Structures are given as structure tokens and as C-alpha cells.
Amino acid sequence: MTEQVRSKQARRKALLARLARVEGQVRAIRRMIETGESCEAVAQQLAASRTAMSKAFCEMMACAIEHEIDIDGSLGEPAQQKLSELTRLLTRYG
Numbered sequence: 337m338t339e340q341v342r343s344k345q346a347r348r349k350a351l352l353a354r355l356a357r358v359e360g361q362v363r364a365i366r367r368m369i370e371t372g373e374s375c376e377a378v379a380q381q382l383a384a385s386r387t388a389m390s391k392a393f394c395e396m397m398a399c400a401i402e403h404e405i406d407i408d409g410s411l412g413e414p415a416q417q418k419l420s421e422l423t424r425l426l427t428r429y430g
Contacts, residue, residue: 347399354392361385394430398423 365381402423406416 344399347395351392351395354388354395358385358388358392361388390430391427395427397430398426401426 361381362385365378365385368378368381402419405411405419411419
């Protein structure tokens with residue numbers, strides 16, 4: 337198994353874990369609303385879940401960019417490293 341395949345599998349696993357956490361957050365928000373928690377507490381949790389979804393979106397976009405730019409796997413190592421660094425920045429700060 338190549339390093340690139342392992343990296344893709346690790347990214348997929350991390351994205352699924354992030355989405356599972358968001359799913360849990362949304363369930364918790366529903367319970368908060370059902371039990372009459374304060375609007376501020378609910379808003380805080382909504383903001384946190386929105387941020388988590390935005391991070392998931394950025395991770396998916398980084399994956400799509402890498403896939404489209406190096407669709408046939410012919411990108412040289414220096415260019416691949418630069419691409420990986422740019423997509424890392426996108427997922428970290430996007």
C-alpha cells in the first residue's frame with residue numbers, strides 16, 4: 337500500500353470521525369432545545385457545530401483539489417509536497 341493511499345484512508349477516517357462528532361453535537365442541541373436550555377447556550381453549541389461543519393467542508397475541498405490536480409498520480413514529489421502543504425493550510429485555517 338502506498339503512502340498516498342494510506343494518507344487518503346487516514347483522511348477519510350478523520351473526516352468520518354469529525355462528522356460523527358458533529359452529529360452528536362446536533363443531537364445534543366436538539367435535546368437542549370427540548371429541555372428549554374437558554375438561547376445563549378444553544379447559540380454557543382450551534383456556533384461550535386457550524387465551525388465543525390466548515391472544517392469538514394474545507395477538508396473535503398482540500399481532498400478534491402489534490403485529486404483534481406494529481407488525478408493520474410503523475411505530479412512530481414516537489415510539486416506534490418507543495419500541494420499537500422497548501423491543502424494542509426486550507427484545512428487548518430479555512
